Every structure is written in structure tokens, then in C-alpha cells.
Amino acid sequence: MSDSISQSALLPQLSADMRRPLLALTEQELLDWLTSVGEKKFRLKQIRKWMIERRIKSFDQMTDLPAALRQKLTTEFRFSSFEQVGHQIASDRTEKLLLKLNDSELVECVVMREPGRHTVCISTQVGCAMGCVFCASGLLGVKRDLTASEIFEQVLVIHRLLADDERVTNVVVMGIGEPLANYDNLMAALEFLSSEENFGLGARRITVSTVGLPKKIREFARNGKQFNLAISLHAPNDELRTKIVPVNRNIGLNELLDAADDFFEVTGRRISYEYVLLSGVNDQPAHAEELATLLRGRNAHVNLIPMNGVSELVMTAPGEPMTRRFCEILEQRGIPATVRKRKGADIDAACGQLRLNREQQR
Ligand code: SAH
Numbered sequence: 001m002s003d004s005i006s007q008s009a010l011l012p013q014l015s016a017d018m019r020r021p022l023l024a025l026t027e028q029e030l031l032d033w034l035t036s037v038g039e040k041k042f043r044l045k046q047i048r049k050w051m052i053e054r055r056i057k058s059f060d061q062m063t064d065l066p067a068a069l070r071q072k073l074t075t076e077f078r079f080s081s082f083e084q085v086g087h088q089i090a091s092d093r094t095e096k097l098l099l100k101l102n103d104s105e106l107v108e109c110v111v112m113r114e115p116g117r118h119t120v121c122i123s124t125q126v127g128c129a130m131g132c133v134f135c136a137s138g139l140l141g142v143k144r145d146l147t148a149s150e151i152f153e154q155v156l157v158i159h160r161l162l163a164d165d166e167r168v169t170n171v172v173v174m175g176i177g178e179p180l181a182n183y184d185n186l187m188a189a190l191e192f193l194s195s196e197e198n199f200g201l202g203a204r205r206i207t208v209s210t211v212g213l214p215k216k217i218r219e220f221a222r223n224g225k226q227f228n229l230a231i232s233l234h235a236p237n238d239e240l241r242t243k244i245v246p247v248n249r250n251i252g253l254n255e256l257l258d259a260a261d262d263f264f265e266v267t268g269r270r271i272s273y274e275y276v277l278l279s280g281v282n283d284q285p286a287h288a289e290e291l292a293t294l295l296r297g298r299n300a301h302v303n304l305i306p307m308n309g310v311s312e313l314v315m316t317a318p319g320e321p322m323t324r325r326f327c328e329i330l331e332q333r334g335i336p337a338t339v340r341k342r343k344g345a346d347i348d349a350a351c352g353q354l355r356l357n358r359e360q361q362r
Pocket of ligand 1: 173174175176177179209210211231274276306308309310
């Protein structure tokens with residue numbers, strides 16, 4: 001593992017940078033600005049190509065722009081919403097970045113590598129209000145929503161990190177925060193990532209993971225694009241789910257599964273149910289049986305995730321045999337299930353773990 005954390009991550013911000021990040025501007029706003037500084041309209045296309053497709057680090061590298069324009073851009077705008085303050089590389093080449101926002105808050109994003117596949121995991125909030133008992137992201141509560149550009153720029157940061165012959169092929173919204181609790185900004189970010197004029201990643205390559213907010217799931221079903229939905233279920237009955245996922249108290253499995261069924265009816269897309277296995281809590285054969293009954297007849301896929309250790313928490317993952325048994329019971333009952341491969345096992349890969357560690361040092 002290699003770990004580089006710059007000192008500025010640990011120091012309080014002295015003065016916030018008042019310049020807007022360039023990608024926070026709409027196309028129209030950028031066009032208006034170009035006009036206002038006496039530049040030609042065609043510069044818009046050039047600038048956007050540099051910002052979205054090319055792998056550069058500053059306006060200075062936009063070599064087909066006149067030096068004066070590059071200077072104006074630098075004076076007026078920030079190149080990125082983030083300062084990279086941490087970078088960990090695991091032995092399986094999973095990379096995790098810790099990014100500092102202009103108000104000194106921290107978020108994380110990750111790239112996982114598989115043959116022919118580069119999956120980026122992005123955050124949608126600073127912290128999380130959901131309070132899932134095994135998750136590092138919620139331990140400090142939620143500070144604020146990320147803006148749309150703060151969400152999609154994480155993908156661009158990773159894009160610029162990849163080698164010239166590598167591409168981002170998939171995006172999972174499974175980082176810090178509850179995406180559907182920041183719905184409008186999430187959708188604006190997904191629009192950017194999936195539209196041809198912008199990043200151009202197919203909607204089918206983008207997956208949103210939610211704790212399960214029913215109203216928002218129904219709204220998401222009607223957004224008109226073929227995004228994937230993953231629901232963090234974690235328990236087969238309300239009593240246990242409320243213990244593990246406290247917001248379930250106000251939701252309940254019935255309402256959640258009704259919304260999930262609605263999503264399937266409207267989009268025809270199979271839903272993944274994530275189930276973090278917690279030793280002695282939700283990992284018993286009886287839980288697997290109950291889960292199979294709950295999902296019977298639904299077009300579902302269960303993603304079993306042995307819990308990633310979080311140093312502040314006492315919960316742990318079950319061992320291999322227990323995990324395999326759980327998976328087999330589901331499959332024998334006709335519910336497709338897989339155990340999620342561990343990625344980045346030797347870095348702080350658990351959701352929110354890197355940010356949490358850094359916050360504790362401040
Ligand atoms: N709030 C959303 C998305 C972020 S969490 C959600 O709840 O789905 C993304 C996934 O990582 C969720 O399934 C979450 O339950 C899981 N997760 C969080 N902490 C984890 C941990 N310590 N080990 C394994 N999975 C974890």
C-alpha cells in the first residue's frame with residue numbers, strides 16, 4: 001500500500017477560494033462569460049473538450065487557447081472543485097482519493113480495476129444522516145449535500161488519473177452519503193455523466209445505491225433513463241432492519257419493496273439488493289431462508305457483502321463458510337446471489353473510512 005496525505009489536509013483552511021470551479025458553470029453561463037470578456041464562441045467547445053475529455057491538470061495546459069485566455073480563466077475560475085489531499089493505492093490497484101472541497105470538507109472516491117473494466121465509486125454528501133450501524137460514513141452525521149458538479153467531477157478526477165488507454169467504464173454511486181437524499185443534484189450529475197454532449201457514459205453503466213427512500217425510488221423510476229438501482233436491504237424483516245438501518249423505522253419493508261416493484265415495472269431493470277453480512281447479527285441460515293421468501297417472485301439479485309472492518313466498530317464479517325452457506329441457501333431457493341469480491345482490502349476501503357480517519361486527526 002502507498003499512502004500520501006498532504007499536510008494541508010490536516011490544517012484548517014485560512015481563506016476560501018472565491019473563484020467558482022469552471023465545471024460548476026452551465027454551458028450558457030460559460031458562453032456568456034466568454035462573450036463578456038470579448039472571446040469568440042467557438043472557444044466554448046475547445047474549453048469543454050479539455051475539461052471533460054482530456055487528462056490535464058490546469059488551464060495552462062489548454063495549448064490551443066491563446067495565453068491571454070488561459071490567464072483570464074485562471075484569474076476567474078478554479079480548474080477543479082477539489083484539492084487532492086490523500087491517495088492510496090492497494091495491491092490490487094484499487095485507488096482511493098481523499099478530496100478536499102473549498103469549505104475544507106472531505107469526500108472520497110475510488111476506482112476499482114477489473115479486466116476491461118474501470119469502476120468509479122463516488123460520494124454524494126459530506127457524511128451521511130442514515131446511521132447504518134456498520135458504516136463509517138454516518139458516524140459523524142451529515143454536514144452538507146454535494147453540488148451537482150462536486151458529484152460528477154469525482155469521475156473526471158479519476159478519468160484524469162487513468163492511463164491514456166484506460167477509460168472509466170462504470171460508475172457506482174456507493175460512496176459517502178445517501179444519493180436519494182440529495183436527489184436534484186444527483187440527477188443533474190447523472191445527466192452530465194450520461195449525456196452524449198458531456199461525459200457520455202451509458203445510463204446502463206451507472207448504478208445508484210440507496211438505503212431505500214420509497215418516494216424517491218418512484219421518482220427515480222420515472223427519470224426517463226436506464227440507470228440501475230441497488231437497494232441496501234441488510235435484513236429480511238422489519239425488526240432486524242430497523243436495528244441495522246435505523247431509518248427503516250419510518251419506512252418499513254413493505255413500502256420499500258412496493259417502491260422497488262414499481263421501479264421494476266416502470267424501467268424493466270432488475271434490482272440488486274445489497275446485504276452486508278454482519279457476524280452473529282444477520283448472517284444465520286434462518287436469515288437467508290427468510291430473505292429468500294421475501295424476494296421470491298421478484299426479479300432480484302442479491303449482492304452479499306462481507307462487512308469491511310471499521311476500526312471504531314466492534315462488528316465484523318462472518319467467515320468464509322458462513323458466507324458461502326448464506327449464498328447457497330439463496331441460490332437453492334431460486335434467488336440469484338453473489339458474494340462481492342473484496343477490493344482494496346489493504347487500504348481504508350470501507351465506505352467513509354478514509355475521511356473518518358482524517359477527520360479524527362484534525
Ligand atoms: N447510502 C447508500 C449508498 C452509500 S453506501 C446506501 O446505503 O446504499 C454503499 C454500500 O456500502 C451500501 O450497501 C452500504 O450498506 C455498504 N457499506 C457501508 N459500510 C460498509 C462496510 N463497513 N462494509 C461493507 N459494506 C458497507
